[in-house]
Amino acid sequence: MTKYVYDFTEGNRGMADLLGGKGANLAEMTGMGLPVPPGFTITTEACRAYLTAGTIPADLSYEVDTHLHAMEIAAGRKLGQVDAPLLVSVRSGARFSMPGMMDTVLNIGLTDDSVVGLAAWSGSPRLAWDSYRRLLQMFGETVLGIDAQHFAGALHAAKEAKGVTGDLDLDGDDLRQLTARYKEIIRAESGRDFPQDPREQLDLAIESVFASWNTDRARTYRRAEHIPDDLGTAVNVCAMVFGNLGDDSGTGVAFTRDPATGAAGVYGDYLANAQGEDVVAGIRNTLPLDRLADLHPGPYAQLLDIMRTLEKHYRDLCDIEFTIERGTLWMLQTRVGKRTAAAAFRIAEALHAEGVIDADEALRRVTGAQLAQLMFPRFDGNAAARRIATGVAASPGAAVGEVVFDSDTAVARAAAGAAVILVRRETNPDDLDGLIHARGVLTSRGGKTSHAAVVARGLGRTCVCGAESLDIDPDVRRFTTADGIVVTEGDVISVDGTAGVVYLGRVPVVPSPVAEYFEGRDVGDDELVRAVDHIVRHADARSRLGVRANADTPADAGRARRLGATGVGLCRTEHMFLGERRALVERLILAADDAEREAAIAALLPLQRADFVDILSEMDGLPVTIRLLDPPLHEFLPDRTELTAQAAVAKALGRPATSERLLRAVNRLHEENPMLGMRGVRLGLVIPGLYDMQVRAIAEASAARLRAGGHPHAEIMIPLIGDARELEIVAARASGILAEVAAESGVDLPLEIGTMIELPRAALTADRIAETAEFFSFGTNDLTQTTWGFSRDDVEAAFFPTYLAERVFTVSPFETIDRDGVGRLIGLAVAMGRAARPGIALGVCGEHGGDPESIRFFHEVGLDYVSCSPFRVPIARLEAGRAAVGDDDGSVDSR
Numbered sequence: 001m002t003k004y005v006y007d008f009t010e011g012n013r014g015m016a017d018l019l020g021g022k023g024a025n026l027a028e029m030t031g032m033g034l035p036v037p038p039g040f041t042i043t044t045e046a047c048r049a050y051l052t053a054g055t056i057p058a059d060l061s062y063e064v065d066t067h068l069h070a071m072e073i074a075a076g077r078k079l080g081q082v083d084a085p086l087l088v089s090v091r092s093g094a095r096f097s098m099p100g101m102m103d104t105v106l107n108i109g110l111t112d113d114s115v116v117g118l119a120a121w122s123g124s125p126r127l128a129w130d131s132y133r134r135l136l137q138m139f140g141e142t143v144l145g146i147d148a149q150h151f152a153g154a155l156h157a158a159k160e161a162k163g164v165t166g167d168l169d170l171d172g173d174d175l176r177q178l179t180a181r182y183k184e185i186i187r188a189e190s191g192r193d194f195p196q197d198p199r200e201q202l203d204l205a206i207e208s209v210f211a212s213w214n215t216d217r218a219r220t221y222r223r224a225e226h227i228p229d230d231l232g233t234a235v236n237v238c239a240m241v242f243g244n245l246g247d248d249s250g251t252g253v254a255f256t257r258d259p260a261t262g263a264a265g266v267y268g269d270y271l272a273n274a275q276g277e278d279v280v281a282g283i284r285n286t287l288p289l290d291r292l293a294d295l296h297p298g299p300y301a302q303l304l305d306i307m308r309t310l311e312k313h314y315r316d317l318c319d320i321e322f323t324i325e326r327g328t329l330w331m332l333q334t335r336v337g338k339r340t341a342a343a344a345f346r347i348a349e350a351l352h353a354e355g356v357i358d359a360d361e362a363l364r365r366v367t368g369a370q371l372a373q374l375m376f377p378r379f380d381g382n383a384a385a386r387r388i389a390t391g392v393a394a395s396p397g398a399a400v401g402e403v404v405f406d407s408d409t410a411v412a413r414a415a416a417g418a419a420v421i422l423v424r425r426e427t428n429p430d431d432l433d434g435l436i437h438a439r440g441v442l443t444s445r446g447g448k449t450s451h452a453a454v455v456a457r458g459l460g461r462t463c464v465c466g467a468e469s470l471d472i473d474p475d476v477r478r479f480t481t482a483d484g485i486v487v488t489e490g491d492v493i494s495v496d497g498t499a500g501v502v503y504l505g506r507v508p509v510v511p512s513p514v515a516e517y518f519e520g521r522d523v524g525d526d527e528l529v530r531a532v533d534h535i536v537r538h539a540d541a542r543s544r545l546g547v548r549a550n551a552d553t554p555a556d557a558g559r560a561r562r563l564g565a566t567g568v569g570l571c572r573t574e575h576m577f578l579g580e581r582r583a584l585v586e587r588l589i590l591a592a593d594d595a596e597r598e599a600a601i602a603a604l605l606p607l608q609r610a611d612f613v614d615i616l617s618e619m620d621g622l623p624v625t626i627r628l629l630d631p632p633l634h635e636f637l638p639d640r641t642e643l644t645a646q647a648a649v650a651k652a653l654g655r656p657a658t659s660e661r662l663l664r665a666v667n668r669l670h671e672e673n674p675m676l677g678m679r680g681v682r683l684g685l686v687i688p689g690l691y692d693m694q695v696r697a698i699a700e701a702s703a704a705r706l707r708a709g710g711h712p713h714a715e716i717m718i719p720l721i722g723d724a725r726e727l728e729i730v731a732a733r734a735s736g737i738l739a740e741v742a743a744e745s746g747v748d749l750p751l752e753i754g755t756m757i758e759l760p761r762a763a764l765t766a767d768r769i770a771e772t773a774e775f776f777s778f779g780t781n782d783l784t785q786t787t788w789g790f791s792r793d794d795v796e797a798a799f800f801p802t803y804l805a806e807r808v809f810t811v812s813p814f815e816t817i818d819r820d821g822v823g824r825l826i827g828l829a830v831a832m833g834r835a836a837r838p839g840i841a842l843g844v845c846g847e848h849g850g851d852p853e854s855i856r857f858f859h860e861v862g863l864d865y866v867s868c869s870p871f872r873v874p875i876a877r878l879e880a881g882r883a884a885v886g887d888d889d890g891s892v893d894s895r
C-alpha cells in the first residue's frame with residue numbers, strides 16, 4: 001500500500017518532491033526540535049493519484065484518520081469538538097512555490113457549535129466569531145468557488161450599518177450576525193449549506209487543494225517558469241495556533257538577513273493581535289521585527305536563536321513565518337529565501353567568509369543572470385516619469401538620449417557629442433553604424449530575437465523592441481504614442497531595456513558600481529563589488545573553459561580585455577568594409593575587368609592592415625581569431641527596390657539613370673535565399689584576390705607588430721566551410737601568402753588557419769576538415785539555422801510564439817543551444833576533430849557563447865573556450881566556473 005500521509009515527525013527537507021517545499025521544511029523544523037504545531041502532510045503522489053482518477057484515493061481517508069488522531073492526542077483536543085475545539089489549517093505546498101493555486105484555509109473545524117466552545121476556551125467571543133467568519137469566507141471562496149465580492153459586500157454593509165470603517169470596530173456580536181449573513185451567501189451561491197461536520201470541511205478543503213493544481217492561472221504560471229505539469233501539490237494540515245488572542249499574541253514574517261541587500265542582521269515585520277495574512281495584507285501598520293525585543297523579550301530572544309540555528313542548518317538565508325500565542329512562539333514556515341541579485345552575491349560571500357559554505361558553494365549560489373542584472377545601469381526608481389510605451393525587454397539597461405530616426409543621423413549626432421536613441425520600425429544590417437553609435441534602440445516591430453534585439457545585445461546597447469502602440473514615421477521624423485503624444489527628432493526619451501518601458505524626457509540613471517569596477521574604474525570600498533570580485537576570481541580559478549570576446553574594433557577589444565577576456569574569439573571583418581570604405585567595396589563589386597578589381601582590392605589593403613595592427617596591439621600577447629569576409633556582397637550595396645524605383649523615375653522623366661550600372665550589379669547579386677547563397681568561403685573562392693588581400697593584411701599587420709616588439713597572435717578563420725576541399729584551397733593560398741610576407745619582412749609568421757563549423761555538413765565531415773583546420777570555432781547561430789532549416793530573421797516573429805506555446809521547444813534555440821539536435825552535431829564534430837587532430841583548439845562564437853545554459857553544455861562537450869560579446873565576458877567567466885564546480889548539494893530550491 002502506498003503511504004500517502006507523513007506526520008511532520010516523519011519527513012525531512014530532502015523529501016520536497018514528495019512533501020512539497022512547505023511540508024518538507026515543516027518536517028525538517030520539527031525534526032530539529034523547533035516549536036512547530038503538530039501536523040501532517042499529504043503527499044504529491046496522493047495528488048497525482050487524485051488527478052489521474054478524478055477521485056480521492058480510497059486509502060487516503062483512512063490514513064488521514066490515523067494521523068488526525070495522533071495530532072489530536074498531541075494537542076490534547078479533538079477536531080471541532082464543542083468544548084475547546086482543535087482547529088486546523090489546510091495549506092497547499094508544491095515542490096516549487098506557485099502562485100495561482102489554492103491558498104490556505106484557516107480555522108477548519110469551526111461550526112455553529114464549536115464556535116461557542118472556542119469563545120469559552122479563549123475567553124474572547126470576538127476571536128471566536130472573527131475566526132468563524134474568516135473560515136466561512138475562505139472556505140466559500142476557495143473551496144466552493146464563490147466570488148469574493150459577495151463576502152466583501154456583506155462585510156462592508158455590516159460596517160456601514162454600524163457607522164464604522166475598520167474591521168476591528170466590529171465586536172463579537174456584529175461578527176456573529178455577519179457569519180449568519182455569510183452562511184446565507186454560501187447557500188445562495190453554492191446551493192448547499194456550509195458543512196457543519198468538521199471532517200467534511202477538512203476533506204473538501206483537501207480535495208480543492210488537489211484540484212487547484214490545474215487551474216488556468218497555475219498552468220500559465222508553470223508554463224512561464226518551466227515547471228512540469230505532472231508534479232502535483234502536497235497538502236499540509238497543521239494545528240491552528242492563534243496570533244489573534246489579544247495583545248500578548250501576534251504574527252510575523254522574518255528573514256535571517258536582508259533579502260534586498262544581503263546585509264547582515266535580522267529583518268521582518270510583526271503585527272500584534274492578528275492572524276494569517278494580516279501581516280502582508282497591509283490592514284494595519286506592522287512593527288519592525290526588532291520592536292519585538294521590547295514587547296516580548298522572551299519569545300524575541302528565542303526567535304533570534306532559532307534564526308541562527310536555521311541559517312546554520314540550511315547554510316543559507318532563511319525566510320520565516322511565525323506566530324506568538326499568548327507569549328508562546330510557534331514556527332509556521334521556513335524556506336531558503338528569495339533574494340535580489342545583489343543580495344545573492346553578498347550573502348554567498350558572507351557565508352563563505354563565516355565558514356558556513358566553501359568557495360565552490362558560494363559560486364553555486366550565484367548565477368550569470370544575476371551578475372548581468374548587476375552590471376546594467378538602472379533608472380532611479382524614485383523619479384516620477386511619464387511612461388509612453390511598453391514593449392519587449394530585449395536588451396537590458398537604461399538609456400537616455402535624443403531621438404533619431406536613421407543611422408546616419410545617429411552617427412552624426414553622436415559625433416557631435418549627443419547621446420542618441422535610434423528609433424526605427426525595425427532595423428536591418430544597414431543600421432549597424434547607427435546601433436553602434438546609439439545608447440539605445442527602440443522599435444515598434446519584432447521580438448527578443450529581431451535584428452535590433454540581437455545586435456543590441458551583442459553590442460551591450462539597451463533595446464526595447466516591438467513597442468506596437470507606437471506609430472513611427474521616419475519620413476517626417478516623428479513617432480506618435482497611443483495617447484497621441486508626438487515625439488519628434490531631437491526630443492529626449494528614456495528607454496528601460498530591463499523592464500521594456502519607454503519614458504518621455506530624461507529619467508536619472510544610476511550607474512552600476514559592478515560594471516564600473518570591471519571596467520577598471522575606482523569605485524571605492526563597496527561590499528557588493530568585493531563579493532562579485534571574489535566570486536568571479538574563484539570562478540576563473542575553477543573553470544576549464546576559456547572566455548574570449550567577439551570584438552571587431554580596437555575599442556571593443558580593449559574593453560573585452562579589461563573585462564577579463566583571454567583573447568578575441570571572433571573578429572568580424574565585414575564591419576571594416578562599411579562607412580566611407582563602402583565606396584571601395586562598390587568599386588570592387590562593379591569592376592568591369594581584372595585591373596579595376598585589383599585596383600579596388602589594392603586600395604583596401606592598407607586600410608585592413610591598419611585595422612589589424614590596432615586590434616593586435618590592443619590584444620598584445622593574446623589570440624585574435626580573424627574571420628575572413630562572410631556576408632553576401634549585396635549587403636554592401638544600396639537597396640534593390642529603392643534603386644529600381646529611382647531608375648523608373650529617372651526613365652519617366654527622361655533623365656539618364658545615374659545608377660544603372662549599380663542596379664545591374666544589384667540585380668546580378670540578388671538572391672532569393674541570401675543566407676544560403678553567395679557568402680562565406682564561397683566569396684573567397686569566386687572573387688579572386690579578396691581573401692588573398694585579407695590574409696596579406698593580417699600577415700603584414702603581424703609582421704609590423706613583431707618588428708615593433710609586440711607579441712601578435714592572429715589566427716585566420718574561414719567561414720561557412722561545407723567541405724574539406726574548400727578549406728584546402730583557401731588554406732593553401734593563405735599559407736603561400738604567409739610565407740611570402742614572412743620572407744619579405746624577415747620574420748616568422750606561424751599563424752594558425754582554422755575554420756568555422758556552422759553547417760551540418762561541416763560537422764558531419766569534421767574529421768576530414770580537421771586534416772587542414774588547426775582549430776574549429778562553432779558558429780552556433782548559423783549552425784542552428786541550417787540544422788533546423790529556418791532563417792532566423794523570418795521565423796522568430798512568424799511562428800516561434802506558436803512553437804513555444806506548443807512546446808516544440810521551451811526556449812528559442814537561438815537563445816539557448818538545442819542540445820538534442822545542434823548539440824549533438826557539435827558533440828560529433830568535437831569527437832571527430834580531436835580524433836583526426838589531437839590537440840585541435842575548439843571554441844564557439846555566436847550568441848550562445850554568452851548564454852549560461854549553453855555555456856554549461858559547451859563545458860560538458862569539452863570545448864576549450866567560448867567567445868561572447870565583451871559585456872558578457874564576466875558573466876561567461878562566472879558561468880564557466882559554475883559549470884566546472886557542477887551542480888549544488890541538494891539544498892532546498894528557493895524558486
Ligand code: ADP
Nearest residue numbers: 089091104238239240241251276277321332333
Ligand atoms: P502561503 O504559502 O501563502 O505562505 P501558508 O500556508 O504559509 O500560505 O499560510 C499563510 C499564513 O497563514 C501563515 O503565514 C500563517 O500566518 C497562517 N497560518 C497557516 N497555518 C496556520 C496555523 N496552523 N496556525 C496559525 N496560523 C497559520
Ligand code: MG
Nearest residue numbers: 022321332333
Ligand atoms: Mg506561508
Ligand code: MG
Nearest residue numbers: 719758779782
Ligand atoms: Mg556564420
